[in-house]
Amino acid sequence: MHFPEPQITKVSIKDAETLNDIIEEEFPYTSFSVEDIKKKLKNKNFFLIKHHQKNILTGFAEAEFFPKKEEVRLNAIFVEEAWRGQRIATHLLKRIIHDAKRRKGIYKLFLLVKESNRGAKHLYKKLGFEFEKIHDKELDESIVEVWSMGIV
Numbered sequence: 001m002h003f004p005e006p007q008i009t010k011v012s013i014k015d016a017e018t019l020n021d022i023i024e025e026e027f028p029y030t031s032f033s034v035e036d037i038k039k040k041l042k043n044k045n046f047f048l049i050k051h052h053q054k055n056i057l058t059g060f061a062e063a064e065f066f067p068k069k070e071e072v073r074l075n076a077i078f079v080e081e082a083w084r085g086q087r088i089a090t091h092l093l094k095r096i097i098h099d100a101k102r103r104k105g106i107y108k109l110f111l112l113v114k115e116s117n118r119g120a121k122h123l124y125k126k127l128g129f130e131f132e133k134i135h136d137k138e139l140d141e142s143i144v145e146v147w148s149m150g151i152v
């Protein structure tokens with residue numbers, strides 16, 4: 001069977017509900033509404049991309065730019081369970097890095113990750129992130145690490 005090429009595109013207003021369902025389930029410690037997501041989509045300091053196979057949303061990533069601090073933070077990266085292990089997160093993250101490099105005055109990309117999330121840390125390391133420090137707050141009673149990379 002032939003599958004069409006999977007694609008990465010910007011998240012659109014039409015995806016807001018689906019994204020909200022995923023975020024509520026996967027990142028319950030964050031509290032966003034569909035309206036919040038729609039607001040983010042209109043805000044140039046947020047960059048939300050999705051990976052999709054035809055009309056099925058298979059993964060997404062969100063980056064937030066802090067121009068004054070000259071930094072960008074990866075706020076979330078997620079791939080639907082059935083689609084994991086196919087380099088989808090790698091492609092999403094490469095797109096985020098590519099976009100960060102294109103923005104003027106951004107010199108650092110960083111993220112927070114639970115110390116126990118070995119899979120995600122493996123992915124970050126492969127793409128050039130390095131452990132920076134232990135974050136000053138816990139999340140879900142878990143230790144959180146800060147990982148970062150320089151953007152040139």
Ligand SMILES: CC(C)(COP(=O)(O)OP(=O)(O)OC[C@H]1O[C@@H](n2cnc3c(N)ncnc32)[C@H](O)[C@@H]1OP(=O)(O)O)[C@@H](O)C(=O)NCCC(=O)NCCS
Pocket residue numbers: 026076077078079080083084085086087088089090091112113114117118119120122123126
């Ligand atoms: C982490 C996550 C985004 C990875 O998505 P994915 O599309 O399966 O990742 P990739 O296929 O691009 O994997 C890239 C590398 O990371 C490794 N990896 C990914 N998930 C892993 C896991 N759970 N355990 C071990 N290694 C893992 C892959 O093996 C691959 O390394 P390799 O090239 O040496 O084989 C996905 O598991 C997920 O959505 N998890 C839940 C949400 C989450 O934890 N997000 C991160 C929050 S900080």
